Amino acid sequence: MNKPADRSLTLIGAGLAGALLATLLARKGWQVDVFEKRGDPRQQGYAGGRSINLALAERGRHALRQADADEAVMRQAVMMRGRMVHSREGQVQLQRYGRDDSEVIWSIHRGDLNITLLDLAEQAGARLHFHRRLDQVDFERRLAHFTDEQNGGAHLVEFQSLVGADGAGSSLRAAMLRERDLGERTEFLDHSYKELEIPPDAEGEFQIEPNALHIWPRGHYMCIALPNDEKTFTVTLFLPNAGEPSFASVTTPAQARALFERDFADAIPLIPALEQDWQRNPVGLLATLYLDSWHIDERAVLLGDAAHAMVPFHGQGMNCAFEDCVALAEHLQRTPDRAAAFAAFERERQPNAAAIQAMALENYVEMRDKVDDADFLLQRALERT
Ligand code: FAD
Structure with missing residues (x-):
């Protein structure tokens, strides 16, 4: 077992946020090791689990640009200039998102996006370890316990800080909760x-x-x-x-x-x-995850769905996770004291994530009930003028 280097970080999860954060940090000279429970999707195809495609918005693109990832990602994106509403009678009507094609969102395949980001992370120097599922953490001795998903083997990894990008069912969050009360609350839709x-x-x-x-x-x-x-x-x-x-x-x-x-x-x-x-295809559950605290001093921090999973009706979960990555990389770069960097990251991102979570819940009612309501649309149009 090698001792971790000074500017080293151990990331859990090589999904969307994990791969982007690894790229951002490795490009700044950090030694980044990423542990992912699944196999390498570039070798054995992408094993889904969540939505097949996602809406990418300007917030997410801005974050991708910070890692020079936007161009590669956008090669596979399809522009969506508005909502095409299908009435019960079979009529269709396009409601534009903005005044013209400068205000649009993009549809992107989750597997393609993840593979593009993994390639970029590796090119930047991050080390990716597949088939490694985080099971337990000994925070006192700073040891993370992983299981090899292929052969059941056990692996111990020494760490300075763990970063949980392991999604809504985060194992790191579960380990942190065993250590201290983070004020966790999950509301299922x-x-x-x-x-x-x-x-x-x-x-x-x-x-x-x-x-x-x-x-x-x-x-x-x-x-x-x-x-x-x-x-x-x-x-x-x-x-x-x-x-x-x-x-x-x-x-x-x-x-x-x-x-x-x-x-x-x-x-x-x-x-x-x-x-x-x-x-x-299975029936997928939807929930909003609230946490009072996202970190334990300098030893562990959560981001993306692991910190603030949300319902998908604003199409912003990934976009918000990408913004987290930029913010965390900036705080780590700016503040040598890691506990202070994690605390500053949490202070900056928590109110934003909470606002987007609330908007996502509100937007479900709008999408399913209001987009074909003439009075509502008139009011929206007047608001825009
Ligand atoms: P994830 O993408 O879930 O990645 C977590 C990674 O961690 C995975 O690779 C997983 O295998 C790995 N992992 C998990 N546990 C462990 C472990 N113990 N050890 C090691 N690795 C582990 N967002 C949008 O912005 N736009 C949309 O249009 C949109 N649509 C959505 C539609 C649906 C139906 C759903 C469910 C979600 C949607 N989202 C959307 C939200 C988006 O999917 C998430 O916000 C985004 O995937 C979060 O990224 P993440 O990296 O935090 O987590």
Whole structure:
């Protein structure tokens, strides 16, 4: 076991935030080791788990630019200039996000994005260790315990500071909670989601308008679809967990087809494998995670979903995680006292994350219930003028 170097950091999780933070710090001369429980997606394909694609906004792009990652990422992005609202009767209407194409968001494939960021992290000098799942932390002796996900082997790693970029179910957070009360609170949403796919048409082209985020708002529930650069769309159905319709009442593929025939009729011809997708893809839970504290002195700090997971309705979880990465790298660079750097990072980012979490919850009501409400849209238009 080698002693950690002075400017060394041990990152847990090589997902979106972990890979970006590793790039930012390694470029500034830090010795960065990243431990990821999954295998290398560049060798064995990307093992998903969360949404297949994501909306990337200017906040996230700004952070990517700090790591010179924006250009590589944007090669795979599809522009979305507004919401394309599908009414029950099958009419469609584009509601632009801004006045012109300078105010747009982008759809990006999670796997492609993660691979691009891992390549950049490695090029910058970060060391990536795959199949390493963090299990426990001995904070007193500064030893992290990992298990090899392939052969079950145990590995001990000495650390100066641990950075938890290991997502909503963070193992580092669990280890920190065993050490001290961080004021953790998780509020589950009473709605969940399931993903389906719109494949390309017979000519290999997009079946519907590619440069839009499609929404089928239906009051208490909705479908959305985001484009992928291989000319598919990922459709996400959001339904309540109980009542009618819900993931409790719509369980079989036949019930799913009946729901689509009734409520999303214009989407049915676009999703030829509806039954198979329904059967294959799990129902995903949605929650907001609140923590009073994100760090333990200079020994551990959390960021991204590990610190502040949120519901996806503002499309800002990753964007916010990317902003965390820039802020943490800047504080570490500016303040040699790590405990002070972690505290300053937390002070800066906590109010921002809390505001975005609240907006994400509010936006669910807007997306599923208001985007086809004429009075609401008129008011929004007047607000913009
Ligand atoms: P993650 O991306 O979850 O990465 C965590 C990494 O840590 C993973 O690689 C994981 O394998 C690894 N890991 C976990 N446990 C361990 C362990 N014990 N040891 C080692 N490694 C471990 N955000 C947006 O900005 N725009 C969107 O449009 C958007 N849409 C979304 C749609 C849905 C349905 C959902 C669920 C989320 C969406 N989000 C969106 C949010 C976004 O997915 C997250 O905010 C983002 O993935 C957070 O990045 P992260 O790096 O913190 O965590």
